[in-house]
Amino acid sequence: KAGVTQTPRYLIKTRGQQVTLSCSPISGHRSVSWYQQTPGQGLQFLFEYFSETQRNKGNFPGRFSGRQFSNSRSEMNVSTLELGDSALYLCASGRTGVVADTQYFGPGTRLTVL
Amino acid sequence: DQQVKQNSPSLSVQEGRISILNCDYTNSMFDYFLWYKKYPAEGPTFLISISSIKDKNEDGRFTVFLNKSAKHLSLHIVPSQPGDSAVYFCAVFYNQGGKLIFGQGTELSVKP
Numbered sequence: 001k002a003g004v005t006q007t008p009r010y011l012i013k014t015r016g017q018q019v020t021l022s023c024s025p026i027s028g029h030r031s032v033s034w035y036q037q038t039p040g041q042g043l044q045f046l047f048e049y050f051s052e053t054q055r056n057k058g059n060f061p062g063r064f065s066g067r068q069f070s071n072s073r074s075e076m077n078v079s080t081l082e083l084g085d086s087a088l089y090l091c092a093s094g095r096t097g098v099v100a101d102t103q104y105f106g107p108g109t110r111l112t113v114l
Numbered sequence: 115d116q117q118v119k120q121n122s123p124s125l126s127v128q129e130g131r132i133s134i135l136n137c138d139y140t141n142s143m144f145d146y147f148l149w150y151k152k153y154p155a156e157g158p159t160f161l162i163s164i165s166s167i168k169d170k171n172e173d174g175r176f177t178v179f180l181n182k183s184a185k186h187l188s189l190h191i192v193p194s195q196p197g198d199s200a201v202y203f204c205a206v207f208y209n210q211g212g213k214l215i216f217g218q219g220t221e222l223s224v225k226p
Contacts, residue, residue, distance in 0.1 A: 004157065033213070042120075042203060043158070043216035056213050090157050103214065105150075105157030 002027065004093050004106035012112045018079040021109045025072050025093030031055075032074040033103065034066060037088040046089075049074050050096075078111075086113045117141055118206055120217035129226050133191040137204030137217050140185065144206040147180055149189045152201045152219070161202075162189070194224045 005024045013019050025032050033056075034046040045058040049068035066076045072093075078085055088110050092103040119138045127133045135149075145166050150158035164171040164178045164187075171178050177190045187204055204217045 035216070040123075040218055042118075042218035043205075043214075045213045045215065048213060058213070092157070103160065105159065107155060107157050 004091060004104055006089075006091055006106040006109050008109060009107065010110045010112075012114060013081050014114050015081055015083060017081050018077065019081060019111060021076045021078075021089055021091075021111075023074045023076070023091035023093075023106060025074070025091075026104055029093040029095050029104075030072055031094040031096060032068055032072065033092045033094070034074070034076050035090045035092065036060075037090060037108070038086075043090065046076065081113045083113050086111060116218075118204060118215050118217040120202075120204060120220045122220050123218070124221045124223070126223045126225065127194045129196055129224055130193045133189075133194045133198065133222055133224065135189040135191075135202050135204075135220050135222065137187040137189075138185060139187065139206050141206075141208070142182065142185065143210070144208045146207040147178070147187050148205045148207065148214070149176075149178060150203045150205060150216075151198075152203065158203055191222075194222075196224050196226050198222060199224050 007022045031050045033048040035043040037043045048056040052068045063079045068074045088108045090108045092105045094102045117140045148163040149161040151161050152158040162173050162176050162178050164180050179188045201219045201221045203219045205214045
């Protein structure tokens with residue numbers, strides 16, 4: 001069974017630009033969650049999508065948005081990039097949602113903002 | 115305000131000895147407590163969990179202890195092996211919130 005895939009794996013952007021990251025969940029999984037990992041902050045929850053609907057949202061500004069398609073693939077968009085957006089962005093998939101130990105993480109996309 | 119804290123950013127242990135990773139949380143309403151392990155260039159992988167109604171869960175070399183009165187969670191690895199070297203994240207989950215909240219991580223180094 002293929003795992004969670006994220007593309008691209010690495011990305012370099014400049015301030016003010018926008019970026020779109022993609023996540024393909026494990027086949028059959030309908031939930032996709034996004035996390036931002038920065039040194040010293042751990043993983044911070046961005047949002048969760050389930051069946052194309054945003055079900056939960058973390059405390060991030062509106063520059064961070066996402067969507068989920070009918071095939072459960074999800075994209076995350078960050079507009080007007082800031083230096084502080086440099087981080088590892090991880091997505092996790094689950095069958096029914098964020099419940100205990102049913103989250104499977106992808107390898108992440110390393111975003112560097114110059 | 116961080117609801118989950120791992121106060122030790124790093125820990126170094128000799129192979130064969132016990133590794134103890136600690137985590138403190140603030141909200142007594144959390145339902146599940148989990149540990150994830152992360153290797154470089156990979157996403158976190160689930161390790162072990164415990165529900166709020168228990169105080170201990172064991173899986174092979176890994177044991178998680180929950181002290182609800184102290185709002186403290188710990189992971190014991192016995193015996194530690196060099197392959198255990200990774201970053202360990204504790205996480206909490208509560209059904210009403212519907213999301214995982216992670217600590218900052220502790221980097222464990224097990225030396226041969």
